[in-house]
Amino acid sequence: MKVLGSTSVLLLVFSILFTSCIKRKEPPMSELAMEMVLIPGGEFLMGAEDGNGSDNPVHRVYVDSFYMDKHEVTNAQYFEFCEQTGRDLPEFWGMKEFRSGLGYPNHPVVGVSWRDARVYAEWIGKRLPTEAEWEYAARGGLVGKDFPNGDDLDSSTGNFSSKGTVPVGSYSPNRFGLHDMAGNVVEWVFDYYHEDYYKASPQKNPRGPDKGKFRVIRGGGWHSGKSCNKVHFRNCLLARWVDFNLGFRCVKELR
């Protein structure tokens, strides 16, 4: 009986250890702080007068403080989500030409729909950024500049018009500490798209139209031209769409 009792205790211990290994824990804030940066709330001028039409008029917007992922979500991070939730792996998974799959753990995930991105964000205790939050963060506190680090973007400051994604964080961050806000992959944001939204946008914490056919995408990617990488450039896709040039990152509210 004594031997059986010891075995039972051992089994119980192993069971607890195994369960604790497979159960995802909420990361502590110190860990979050390492992978996210605090974007201090404030006002900025959103849009551009000389943009592609939907990004004007320039209008003053205020956003509250929030945390934002320093990097685009990676293949390794998204794989863990699929492993733990049973969600399908992304389109293009395992395709070398798109640097997709576990052979490229630190490259940004591609081939995910807006819905995939939103479910991932909820699973990890975050959410997708609003379009205003994304642009405010991309500008990094600079005023009237087209790119995250100033007036220009070239092959030494961002991954665009290239042959594929690169590991996240391969280029210098902007002044808020965010990498790849121009280039690498285009990023899904929360908002529905409407080309005239800036004419009617609320000034404080805008969240986009209440309904729409498309979701906004931001930032340009490896397969985008330079002009699509401007901090104010807007584009959109159907929420179910997937693309080898498109990924996402998440934000988290302070409270």
Ligand SMILES: [Ca+2]
């Ligand atoms: Ca990007």
